[in-house]
Amino acid sequence: MKVTVTVNGKQVAAEVADRTLLVHFVREVANLTATNVGCDTTSCGACTVLLDGKSVKSCTVLAAQADGCEVTTVEGLADGSGELHPVQAAFHAEHGLQCGFCTPGMVMAAVSLLAENSSPTEEEVRSALEGNLCRCTGYHNIVRAVLAAAPAVSEKRSA
Amino acid sequence: MIPAPFTYKRALSVDEALDLAAQDGDDAKFLAGGHSLLPLMKLRLAVPEVLIDIGRLGELRYIREEDGHIAVGALTSHDELSRSGLLASEVPLLAHAAGQVGDPQVRHRGTIGGSLAHSDPAADLPAVVLALDATLVARGPSGSREIPAADFFHSLFETELEPGELLTEIRIPKPQTPRRWAFQKFTKRAIDYAIVGVAVQGGSVALVNMDQTPVRATAVERALAEGAGPCEAAIHAAEGTSPSADINADRGYREHLARVLVRRALEESLARG
Numbered sequence: 488m489k490v491t492v493t494v495n496g497k498q499v500a501a502e503v504a505d506r507t508l509l510v511h512f513v514r515e516v517a518n519l520t521a522t523n524v525g526c527d528t529t530s531c532g533a534c535t536v537l538l539d540g541k542s543v544k545s546c547t548v549l550a551a552q553a554d555g556c557e558v559t560t561v562e563g564l565a566d567g568s569g570e571l572h573p574v575q576a577a578f579h580a581e582h583g584l585q586c587g588f589c590t591p592g593m594v595m596a597a598v599s600l601l602a603e604n605s606s607p608t609e610e611e612v613r614s615a616l617e618g619n620l621c622r623c624t625g626y627h628n629i630v631r632a633v634l635a636a637a638p639a640v641s642e643k644r645s646a
Numbered sequence: 647m648i649p650a651p652f653t654y655k656r657a658l659s660v661d662e663a664l665d666l667a668a669q670d671g672d673d674a675k676f677l678a679g680g681h682s683l684l685p686l687m688k689l690r691l692a693v694p695e696v697l698i699d700i701g702r703l704g705e706l707r708y709i710r711e712e713d714g715h716i717a718v719g720a721l722t723s724h725d726e727l728s729r730s731g732l733l734a735s736e737v738p739l740l741a742h743a744a745g746q747v748g749d750p751q752v753r754h755r756g757t758i759g760g761s762l763a764h765s766d767p768a769a770d771l772p773a774v775v776l777a778l779d780a781t782l783v784a785r786g787p788s789g790s791r792e793i794p795a796a797d798f799f800h801s802l803f804e805t806e807l808e809p810g811e812l813l814t815e816i817r818i819p820k821p822q823t824p825r826r827w828a829f830q831k832f833t834k835r836a837i838d839y840a841i842v843g844v845a846v847q848g849g850s851v852a853l854v855n856m857d858q859t860p861v862r863a864t865a866v867e868r869a870l871a872e873g874a875g876p877c878e879a880a881i882h883a884a885e886g887t888s889p890s891a892d893i894n895a896d897r898g899y900r901e902h903l904a905r906v907l908v909r910r911a912l913e914e915s916l917a918r919g
Binding site: 488504505506507508511527528529530532535538541542543544547548549551552596599600614615617618619 | 647648649650651652653654656677680681684685688697699701725748749750751752754755836837
């Protein structure tokens with residue numbers, strides 16, 4: 488079937504098999520490979536993207552279900568001026584990653600959280616990241632990064 | 647992993663969904679958020695030939711008060727349930743439990759109707775609607791019918807729904823003591839299905855994952871009605887249940903968890919109101 492998805496503001500249209508998963512559409516049709524396939528069983532969150540502004544695990548969404556919708560991947564966060572999105576900058580500053588495999592999904596889950604709750608508590612950040620597994624950091628620096636990013640994200644939104 | 651090939655069809659109204667289902671009969675499955683069905687399809691445990699996507703039916707996405715009950719559209723997401731002010735005041739058990747399903751990403755996509763129609767005894771909301779004495783409304787080619795939650799769940803992945811019938815609404819009678827509720831579950835990781843769970847509303851107690859369907863802990867309810875306290879009543883939590891053994895727990899461990907969680911839930915519900 489023909490699927491048209493606006494990925495990071497750009498329309499991507501392709502004829503794909505009905506069973507194509509959104510994560511494969513993003514990686515292989517839109518050629519945006521930051522979004523990783525991790526567990527492929529809706530557990531690890533490495534494939535998290537925003538679908539119409541809300542975080543979803545793109546290994547468990549059909550491309551057909553996203554037809555006509557907007558998808559944002561981690562590649563779409565920075566505004567093109569070369570400056571990182573505040574969540575990306577905070578992950579860098581707080582050393583919120585080691586191997587980096589979970590990071591694109593982790594960042595998108597954090598962006599989704601901060602869109603819903605502009606000043607989360609540490610506990611709220613931890614529950615909001617329940618669906619994203621990291622095998623390196625032990626999570627402390629990731630939580631620190633999300634908390635550090637919150638004021639900058641609010642500021643950016645009100646600017 | 648990708649699902650086996652199927653034909654994708656999209657319905658833009660309930661009528662269209664029913665027409666499409668009538669064309670394909672047993673070979674078709676409705677697809678709501680897909681968070682129960684797609685994982686099974688990826689494991690090839692489900693291989694429907696046709697998927698009828700009902701995910702865009704806005705007409706089935708609502709939470710509203712009607713005479714004496716709260717009506718919830720089947721396509722309402724767990725996230726929407728958990729944020730509903732109406733549910734928070736009238737049926738806080740459902741709002742809270744929906745907020746404990748899976749993780750934020752799962753709650754953004756998963757729907758109450760999908761969870762109920764899937765009929766996984768390890769899922770949270772089937773036990774919650776059972777504790778709430780909800781009525782489920784299904785529409786089929788010959789019209790609408792109402793099914794009490796107690797009659798809806800037949801077995802693992804099997805419900806009262808006929809092929810071609812679509813679950814459209816969940817009607818929840820307003821609890822007489824809305825504050826006397828609790829929801830407890832025990833999981834290995836935060837995002838996992840419950841090894842055992844329990845939903846309490848007033849004197850009603852329903853168990854997650856203690857049988858092939860969600861079940862009422864009738865022996866506990868009887869003890870409560872006779873004036874037993876939480877500790878005394880909870881002793882009966884596993885009576886009449888038939889939990890399965892799996893990689894997470896054997897039967898004895900599940901029975902133990904049921905007793906502990908029921909006691910905690912009863913204490914919590916009493917402390918609340």
